[in-house]
Amino acid sequence: MLKLFGKSTSINVRKVLWACAELNIPLGHEQANGDDVQHLNPNALVPVIDDAGFVLWESNSIIRYLANREQAGWLYPAVAAQRARVDQWIDWQAADLNRAWSYAFMALVRRSPAHDDPAQIRASVQNWNRSMEILDRQLAVTGGHAAGAQFSLADIPVGLSVNRWYETPIDHPDLPNVRAYYDRLAERPGYQVFGRNGTP
Numbered sequence: 001m002l003k004l005f006g007k008s009t010s011i012n013v014r015k016v017l018w019a020c021a022e023l024n025i026p027l028g029h030e031q032a033n034g035d036d037v038q039h040l041n042p043n044a045l046v047p048v049i050d051d052a053g054f055v056l057w058e059s060n061s062i063i064r065y066l067a068n069r070e071q072a073g074w075l076y077p078a079v080a081a082q083r084a085r086v087d088q089w090i091d092w093q094a095a096d097l098n099r100a101w102s103y104a105f106m107a108l109v110r111r112s113p114a115h116d117d118p119a120q121i122r123a124s125v126q127n128w129n130r131s132m133e134i135l136d137r138q139l140a141v142t143g144g145h146a147a148g149a150q151f152s153l154a155d156i157p158v159g160l161s162v163n164r165w166y167e168t169p170i171d172h173p174d175l176p177n178v179r180a181y182y183d184r185l186a187e188r189p190g191y192q193v194f195g196r197n198g199t200p
């Protein structure tokens, strides 16, 4: 059975949990932090999976691997241009959106003493909201989900990020398309359990 190491409060671990729910993959889940998995991941970060001896880390690589393993074209399309569009939003979440929220999230949710500079918190919130405005405009075009009308693998990292945005105590500009997306995703059992579950 596929084994997942990582604590369920981690957004990156939740990507794997939600992906497994969408794909109906049975899972052995061990709550673990970075130090516990240092022998499996040189970065000492979670999530890590062990699939019958195949060890993999990096959350977005893991969810791509699982979708490929299951040949789930409905989630991760085989057609190059469609797949690239899904990858674009997956990579945007990891590279740009993560960077935007990082300082504000560490300050306002994790209460990290190292993240107590009000100017940097303000700048981070501003960048975070700007990123969500980009998503709002994209959703106005697709009318449904991050990479197109239908649900795709991109909605796992992006949808979890939207939950984090709403659950973090900041002023949220009114973004009707993001709000409708948040509600649309809530119809999915996997998002109810691992996404919109009260945890930022």
Ligand SMILES: N[C@@H](CCC(=O)N[C@@H](CS)C(=O)NCC(=O)O)C(=O)O
Binding pocket: 010, 011, 012, 013, 033, 034, 035, 044, 045, 046, 047, 057, 058, 059, 060
């Ligand atoms: N790029 C990595 C980032 C992983 C990451 O930052 N994991 C955090 C939790 S979200 C972690 O392991 N922190 C150390 C710990 O929890 O002990 C991924 O997407 O998997």
